[in-house]
Amino acid sequence: MAGNRTFTMIKPGAVRKNYEGAILKMINDAGFKIRAMKLTRMSTTQAGAFYEVHKGKPFYDNLVKFMSSGPIVAAILEKENAIEDFRKLIGATNPENAAEGTVRKLFACSVTENAVHGADSDENATREADFFFSTFERFYDYE
Numbered sequence: 001m002a003g004n005r006t007f008t009m010i011k012p013g014a015v016r017k018n019y020e021g022a023i024l025k026m027i028n029d030a031g032f033k034i035r036a037m038k039l040t041r042m043s044t045t046q047a048g049a050f051y052e053v054h055k056g057k058p059f060y061d062n063l064v065k066f067m068s069s070g071p072i073v074a075a076i077l078e079k080e081n082a083i084e085d086f087r088k089l090i091g092a093t094n095p096e097n098a099a100e101g102t103v104r105k106l107f108a109c110s111v112t113e114n115a116v117h118g119a120d121s122d123e124n125a126t127r128e129a130d131f132f133f134s135t136f137e138r139f140y141d142y143e
Ligand code: DAT
Pocket: 054, 059, 063, 092, 093, 111, 112, 113, 114, 116, 117, 118, 120
């Protein structure tokens, strides 16, 4: 994603609690442009594939079950230094360790149900964006 794009999901728990508007506002206020976005739901097979790198870890089955439990908001975001800045905006994986004012501190209820996903590298952002979006669903060339 060429360093200036990242991929995010607002997870089922946060959508269930109607937090998506507040989270998207934080994302916009932090200077990210939304270049693709959809409300969708992953099957257990899709969630298993999305989180394939965690297969075999003790939390994998719960993670897959949770991530396929309801609709999510998937989006491609653009900003300089997108990957790192977005990880900073969302905070630590475990909300107990997340800094004050981060999305996870404000909206997560546990380490599994931690409100949002943020890609951790350019390579993974590309893979994850391709998982959800066709070329026609991306709006990269607009002001
Ligand atoms: P992150 O989402 O911050 O990139 P990760 O890639 O290590 O974190 O893990 C993916 C997701 O798996 C994470 O958002 C929540 C879940 N998870 C990670 N570690 C966990 C743990 N120790 N217990 C329960 N769920 C965990």
